[in-house]
Amino acid sequence: MPAPQHKPTDEQQNAIDLFTGGRNTVIDALAGSGKTSTLQMIAHQAGRRRGLYAAFNKAIALDAGRKFQGTTVTAKTVHSLAFAQFGAPMRDRLGNKRPVQWSEKARILGINDRYLLPPDHGSLTGAVSRQQLVGMATNTVKAYMQSTAEHITGDLVELIPSLAGLKEKYEVQLRETVAAFAERYWDDLTRPDGQLRYDHGAYFKQFALSRPTLPYDFIMLDEAQDSDPLTVQIISEQTSAQVVTVGDAYQSIYGWRGATNAMDSFNGDHAALTLSFRFGDQIADYANRWLDLLGGHLRLRGMPGFKSSVWRTEKRVPEAILTRTNAGAIWEIVRCQDESLSTGIAGESKAKEIRDLARAAVDLQERGATDHPELSAFNTWPDAVEYAQSDEGEDLRPLVDVIEKYTARKVVRAVEACVPTENAEVTVSTAHVSKGLEWIQVRIAEDFHPPRQKKGVVQPMPSEEARLAYVASTRAQRHLDPRGFEWLDEYLASGGWVEGNPGGASAAPVVSGETVHVGEVTTSAAAPHAH
Structure with missing residues (x-):
């Protein structure tokens, strides 16, 4: 693939210069700030040096393989390297799924x-x-x-x-x-x-214990903030290769599955990408509120000339609705289809999760039992309804509400009637799945909630929840409907804060940083592309 069709911004050029100088480089790349195009620019400066683009998952590796065609960079997951050495010889045992x-x-x-x-x-x-x-x-x-x-x-x-x-x-x-x-x-x-x-975790651990030397002259680790400890160890120990890590510490949202906010784990000279190619100042300003609450040292800047807006609206059909939970996604799917809107679910595995949850609700209602982890604790549907009305059950409440309104069978039919996202008028996505995606108009669903008080005392917001809100707030290109976060001002006014940053932010709007000129950007202002 040819080099990106615009001259590098000053920030991108700084990252390129650090790389060509031979130094390990850590690139802090805020949402939509062109990290992929920056890595492509770096790859085109590598000459004949062999490079590895270490991807977060197989889908990203396949996509990156296309983007780095014409360069010396090979795109793979670190797990695939481990599989070749330790997993392949155990293929027979790996395929044995018998419990x-x-x-x-x-x-x-x-x-x-x-x-x-x-x-x-x-x-x-x-x-x-x-x-x-x-x-x-x-x-x-x-x-x-x-x-x-x-x-x-x-x-x-x-x-x-x-x-x-x-x-x-x-x-x-x-x-x-x-x-x-x-x-x-x-x-x-x-x-x-x-x-x-035998499972995938076993061969990956064996690979890490072997202290591998990867056969590359330089390594680019994308989405570094979500790296698990073993990946951090493997990449950090590549002393014979130049390492470029890129990511956004404030998009670290997978702590529940073992990932850590790993950006600080890598040594190197720092570069920052703060100019968003995705949206204009208004959305950048809104996202900066979350960065402020998180105590971030960087602030997003909107692309000059890009118009964007942030307000609640009923007049526009959003291209995407982002939810906090699977239960919230089911509510939005049924509601959209009730309005005769064709609906898709972002993420193939997530679509299966949501279908399984809907079917589990039918099992609980009709058989009084299900082995689905979100509902297996209940012996009857009324037990689930009662739990959903408690403070502890608020994540389950959207599912209970939609089933009580429409019946479980209708909910299952609605979920099974979803179409591929490319054919949908509205895409429903959990905020976790939305990471890395973008849409013209985005609505934040109302299953996001402030922390519950304990004995009347305001509690801090978990930092991962604030990072998830930042991710969700940066998916829109043109319009963001932030209704799911309308409680934020009241929460802050009552003394709320994000854990790890007790100084917090005021409820006042955050103003973007300095205006910059971007030389010869050929990305269309009318229809910006993913970077």
Whole structure:
């Protein structure tokens, strides 16, 4: 692919200069600020040096492969490198999806009896069952595979809640016992003739433990803020390669699956991309409120000449509606179809998740049971309805409300009637899935909520929730309907803040930074493209 069709901005040129100078480079790239085109520009300056574009997932790697055609850069996931070395030889075991029952695991691990505690143990229970020992050993191996630890130790063991209060000396002994079982588990996993279920996490951990030297002259790690600890370790240890990491610390939204805000984990000279090619000043100003609340040191600037707007409107049909939860997505899907709007769901795996949740609601209503994790705790549909009315159940409330209004069967039919997003009038997406996407007009759904007070005391907003709001607020190119965040001013006025930044931000609007001139930008102001 040819080089991007515009001259680099001053910020992009600074990043290019750092790269051509041979230094490791950390690029802080705010939303829509042209990080992909910047990496393409860097690739075109690499000469004959071999480069790796380390992608977050396979879909991104395939897309990047097209974008870096004509350069010396190969696009792959780090997991694919690990698979080639450690996963492929275990392909037969990797494909075995047969679940191993806890009793069979106990036999393999040599857990032949329960673990008895001394009479003065101090905990809620005096014994740990074989099944509980198997569970703790399994979870310890999972923790080990996600960590950078060289060896399995008692520090990785998470004790079951019933052991709360266990005296320290007995806790240490139990942790050592569980760690020993976990070592047997790991030993079985890594043997070709092992009996336990081998998975992708196992070969990735083996790859990291092998301290690989990747055969590239330079490495570009995209979406670095979402890197898991093992990826950070692998890339950071490539001392023979120049490393360019790019990402936005304020788009780190996957902490729930082990990712960390990893931008600070990489050493190098810093460059910043703050000029958004996606939207104008009004949307930039709104997004900057979230950056201000997060204590960010950078601020977005809208593209000169791009018109954008931020207000609640009923007159426009949004191109996309962004929700906080799957339940909220179901509500929006049914509501849109009730208005005769063809509706699509962003993300193939997310669409399946949403269909499964809708079908689980039918099972709960009609059979009184479901194994779906969001509903499995309830024995009857009225139990779910009662829970949804509590403060703790607010995430489930949209699903309950839409089913109470339309019936579960109609909800399932509506979800199954969704069309491909390219054929839809409205795309419904969770905010997590929306990351990396953009639409002309975006509405924020009303299943985002401020933190609940505890005994009348205002609680801080989790920083990951504020980062998710920043992601959602930066998906629109022309118009943002922020109705789902209309509670923000009242929350701030009552003393609310984002954790980690108790100084917080006032409820006053944030003004964008200096106006800049962008030389010979050929991107159409009428229809900006993703950068």
